[in-house]
Amino acid sequence: MRTIEATMLIAEDRKLVLQLPSDVSPGEHRVVLMIDEPKPVREETGEHEQTPTRWEGNVLVYDGVVEGPIEDAVRQHREERIQHLMKQALQ
Template sequence: MKTIETIATVTKDGKITAQLPLDIPEGEHQVVIVIDEKPLVEKLESKEKRPSLNFPVHNCGLCPENLSLRREDMYDDWGR
């Protein structure tokens, strides 16, 4: 038994088309289908309508050329 999560297309006449991995042998298979009630297109549209996040920006100027952020330069021999 294998679990496959993929996107399927449903036509007006109720037929479903889905892309499966190539390691599934051809022929008839018993499958279980779980359908989300909202089409994927509606979900994408709702994500686009959400406003972007507005994070604060602090401009501290340029860093000095001799600034070293190496651990050995930031901490003493005791690791503090």
């Protein structure tokens, strides 16, 4: 069994088309689609949420709480940033 993870934008028509890697063999496969619940939409007030930071010597460091593995937090932040940039590019 192999896991392929991707973040995708679901269009209004709710159709999803996937291009699989070339090393996936043609034929019948069992495929599982997992859809996360959407995050609540924040009203755009023009003000951004303040990131908790503090100074440690001459270095500004994150001072918030990270739940779970740091890799998950980094991946989530990266996905949110990509979604934000894609939204801006499509405007």
